[in-house]
Amino acid sequence: MQVKALQSISTRYNLGRIANGNLAPMVLIANGLESSKGIQNVTVFHDIAQIIAAKQVYKAFAGGRVLMPALEVPLKSGREIDIMWKDQIWEVKPFGTSAEEQLKAYTEEGNYTRGKELNPVKDFHLYGNLFMSVYFTSPGVVNYSLNLKQDGKTTNLSVIEARSYVNNEYAERSRNAGLAQAGVIGAFSVAGRVAQGAGAVVRALFKEAFSW
Amino acid sequence: MKTVRENYLKSIYPIGLKRTLIPFEQDGKWGYFDQEGNVKIHPLYDDADAFSEGLAGVRISDFWGFINEEGSIVVTPEYHFVGPFVKGQSIVKNSKGYFLIDQSGVQIKTIAGDFEIDEPIEQAASHEELIKIQHGERFGYINFSGDIVISPQYVESGTFSNGLAWVKTDQDRYSFIDSSGTTTIELPGHMIPDSFSEGMAAVRDIHSLKSGFIDTSGQLIIAFSLSNPDSFSEGLTTVIVNKGKMGYIDSQGHLVIEGAYDEALPFINGTALVSIDDKSGFIDKKGDLVAPMQQYDYVDIQSYYSDSSAVLVLQDGKYKYINRHSGKTIFEI
Numbered sequence: 001m002q003v004k005a006l007q008s009i010s011t012r013y014n015l016g017r018i019a020n021g022n023l024a025p026m027v028l029i030a031n032g033l034e035s036s037k038g039i040q041n042v043t044v045f046h047d048i049a050q051i052i053a054a055k056q057v058y059k060a061f062a063g064g065r066v067l068m069p070a071l072e073v074p075l076k077s078g079r080e081i082d083i084m085w086k087d088q089i090w091e092v093k094p095f096g097t098s099a100e101e102q103l104k105a106y107t108e109e110g111n112y113t114r115g116k117e118l119n120p121v122k123d124f125h126l127y128g129n130l131f132m133s134v135y136f137t138s139p140g141v142v143n144y145s146l147n148l149k150q151d152g153k154t155t156n157l158s159v160i161e162a163r164s165y166v167n168n169e170y171a172e173r174s175r176n177a178g179l180a181q182a183g184v185i186g187a188f189s190v191a192g193r194v195a196q197g198a199g200a201v202v203r204a205l206f207k208e209a210f211s212w
Numbered sequence: 213m214k215t216v217r218e219n220y221l222k223s224i225y226p227i228g229l230k231r232t233l234i235p236f237e238q239d240g241k242w243g244y245f246d247q248e249g250n251v252k253i254h255p256l257y258d259d260a261d262a263f264s265e266g267l268a269g270v271r272i273s274d275f276w277g278f279i280n281e282e283g284s285i286v287v288t289p290e291y292h293f294v295g296p297f298v299k300g301q302s303i304v305k306n307s308k309g310y311f312l313i314d315q316s317g318v319q320i321k322t323i324a325g326d327f328e329i330d331e332p333i334e335q336a337a338s339h340e341e342l343i344k345i346q347h348g349e350r351f352g353y354i355n356f357s358g359d360i361v362i363s364p365q366y367v368e369s370g371t372f373s374n375g376l377a378w379v380k381t382d383q384d385r386y387s388f389i390d391s392s393g394t395t396t397i398e399l400p401g402h403m404i405p406d407s408f409s410e411g412m413a414a415v416r417d418i419h420s421l422k423s424g425f426i427d428t429s430g431q432l433i434i435a436f437s438l439s440n441p442d443s444f445s446e447g448l449t450t451v452i453v454n455k456g457k458m459g460y461i462d463s464q465g466h467l468v469i470e471g472a473y474d475e476a477l478p479f480i481n482g483t484a485l486v487s488i489d490d491k492s493g494f495i496d497k498k499g500d501l502v503a504p505m506q507q508y509d510y511v512d513i514q515s516y517y518s519d520s521s522a523v524l525v526l527q528d529g530k531y532k533y534i535n536r537h538s539g540k541t542i543f544e545i
Contacts (some may be wrong), residue, residue, distance in 0.1 A: 002474060002475045002487065003510075004475050004477060004485070004487065004492075004511055004513060005475050007513040008442075008477060008513055011513055011514070011517065012406075012442075012443070015331065015332065015335060015371060016330070016331050016344060016369070016370045016371040016407070017370060017371065017406055017407040017443065018406055018407075019368065019370065019378060019380065019386065019404050019405065019406070020368055021386075021404040021418065022404045022405075022406060022416055025404075025416060025418065025421050026440055028421075029421060029439055029440045029452065030440060030452070032456055033421070034421070034439055034452070035455065035456060059330075062332075063292075063293050063305075063329075064293060064295065064328075064329035064330070064331065064332055064333055065261065065293070065295075065332050065333075065334070066332040066334050066335060066514075067332075067514075068513070068514050070512075073510070074509050074510050074526065076529065170421070173419060173420070174420070177419055177420050
């Protein structure tokens with residue numbers, strides 16, 4: 001995902017403008033879920049984990065002030081720090097991969113310290129039956145896992161498996177919803193205003209509009 | 213690393229305050245410059261907030277106090293946290309809890325209750341809305357007098373704007389409440405809202421993932437056909453139009469700026485930052501470039517969201533503030 005979009009979503013999420021249930025769909029779509037090929041890049045899960053972890057940083061350190069953790073901060077070497085709060089830094093990785101080489105390089109290049117270990121976020125709902133857990137596993141390290149909860153079982157997925165699941169689930173839902181996916185893509189049309197009946201209750205309106 | 217913080221995010225909650233002095237960091241210390249880029253208060257402080265009602269919170273070592281626009285300390289740094297001044301009062305916190313102080317630093321009220329403030333007070337102050345608080349795993353709201361108005365009861369909640377806040381109940385459903393805590397808009401279980409802005413809130417259908425907009429009475433005013441709309445700002449909002457490109461729609465749902473951009477941010481002070489490939493520039497509401505496309509290594513989103521004309525960027529290894537209406541450099545750090 002583009003860096004400014006990532007930062008913008010993170011800021012709005014930190015400020016309580018975006019609900020938890022909206023975060024993953026927002027990032028999935030920004031990463032191409034609605035395109036004809038679906039999501040191609042597995043870094044979509046890194047983006048989500050980064051935003052979730054950044055909110056933990058925000059809640060831990062900002063304390064009721066408008067002051068956001070910085071994401072994707074560029075260094076002279078061309079490397080980018082995933083999350084920065086003042087001199088504290090964190091690297092986001094899926095479980096099973098090491099952040100050591102990057103953290104070592106960052107701290108050698110600048111006057112940074114490995115970020116504090118903060119509270120985890122467990123079983124954050126992404127899409128369908130897919131969930132993410134985000135842990136601050138050691139100083140400066142954020143690890144995430146992807147879990148499919150289906151038929152009473154929990155299965156750990158790789159980022160590639162999770163990407164496939166999301167793309168397939170979206171395609172199936174689109175078919176079920178009667179949306180010809182190819183027809184939706186590229187066919188931007190915004191319906192005009194709904195006639196404004198005074199006192200109409202949204203619940204009734206939604207029932208009518210979404211009986212399908 | 214230079215960072216900047218601007219404490220009012222206009223695109224998210226427009227405010228009427230005229231920003232006079234802008235905090236900036238230099239060699240680890242914070243000071244203030246004016247809109248023309250002149251340093252008005254030299255970098256002396258370990259941290260610095262924006263000015264409100266003529267005073268700004270500054271941190272010396274571990275404690276916060278307030279300075280005036282001449283840079284003189286008017287409230288002794290002795291607090292772990294200070295909010296902005298609103299109607300002559302600021303919510304502050306020390307080891308004993310939250311208090312209200314006046315502009316001379318006198319504690320005028322102890323704020324009772326076991327909770328933590330869970331949103332920037334500046335955000336609530338900009339709309340004179342309630343302030344979100346958290347107690348354990350539950351969320352509620354206080355007013356600026358420090359009274360608990362809506363007790364912590366929601367499993368998730370948003371910030372108030374346009375007099376409404378989204379909340380999620382134990383029944384796993386979202387709705388909007390007003391400042392008395394009364395539910396005014398109930399949403400079906402498959403609908404997830406964003407916060408209101410300019411009288412409209414995006415609501416996403418989690419089946420199709422498409423979004424529409426409702427007004428504060430709960431009426432659907434733009435149908436569920438939008439991909440990833442942002443909040444409305446200055447009458448427009450971004451949407452993904454096709455092939456991942458972004459454009460802008462108006463409050464009628466009409467596409468007014470074609471989807472030509474890889475990235476597009478909200479309009480603030482009449483311009484919006486857009487990007488194509490690795491270059492970014494500012495456009496006006498006609499979609500015309502007012503600041504030419506250039507390659508920036510980094511754009512500080514927090515400064516972008518402020519209501520000042522200055523946006524912090526990194527270009528050719530140098531951090532500098534540029535004017536959002538011309539792209540010209542205001543101030544180099």
